[in-house]
Amino acid sequence: MTAPSAAAPAFAPSHPDSRLAADWLFLHAQVPPAKWPALPSFGAAASWLGMHASLRKGQGELEQLSRDYLAQRLDWRDYRQRLLQVAALHYSHLHGHHRNEDVHAFPRLRQLQPRLARGFELLDADHGHIEQQIRRIQDLLADLRQRPDNAPDAALAARLDDALRDGSRWLYLHLMDEEDLVIPVLALESEPWRANTASPLI
Numbered sequence: 001m002t003a004p005s006a007a008a009p010a011f012a013p014s015h016p017d018s019r020l021a022a023d024w025l026f027l028h029a030q031v032p033p034a035k036w037p038a039l040p041s042f043g044a045a046a047s048w049l050g051m052h053a054s055l056r057k058g059q060g061e062l063e064q065l066s067r068d069y070l071a072q073r074l075d076w077r078d079y080r081q082r083l084l085q086v087a088a089l090h091y092s093h094l095h096g097h098h099r100n101e102d103v104h105a106f107p108r109l110r111q112l113q114p115r116l117a118r119g120f121e122l123l124d125a126d127h128g129h130i131e132q133q134i135r136r137i138q139d140l141l142a143d144l145r146q147r148p149d150n151a152p153d154a155a156l157a158a159r160l161d162d163a164l165r166d167g168s169r170w171l172y173l174h175l176m177d178e179e180d181l182v183i184p185v186l187a188l189e190s191e192p193w194r195a196n197t198a199s200p201l202i
């Protein structure tokens, strides 16, 4: 008779491009990604997922505006005005979310799950990289703001599209890896955490 294997079960990340080590996913045994849609609506984990959904939506709107202009489905005036408006709201939202994670949420999550410390180092590094990308995009947006409504600049629109695509690739990867690391911790710990702190979670 074969003895049962003593090896710990391996848990798969929620997406194929994950940069997380398999042994950082041990909490997926209790809170696998398949169960996230059923998490309590107003709990910290569901609220975190909702925040990320709104960030994906904002980034997606910017990508769509850029694609529509390049495909000549949008004229320069509408493209310029709408891109500047959506970008101002979206990047303010994204910056505020990352700042809250850096200052409040990640330090506390690290305390709750010291085994995930290296995962949080990866997410911290992402925040730095994404901030650099946002600065590049903000510089291009400042150029766009200077352009008149009646003077299309195809080269500037192409540079912005390139920067937005690069930003999307990193942002979506970051959000997915962060969810794989953070959502199970929040789902398991949010109630005692909330009871013992005055600081906002998200």
Ligand SMILES: [Fe+2]
Pocket: 098, 101, 123, 127, 174, 178
């Ligand atoms: Fe983050």
Ligand SMILES: [Fe+2]
Pocket: 052, 097, 101, 175, 178
């Ligand atoms: Fe986040």
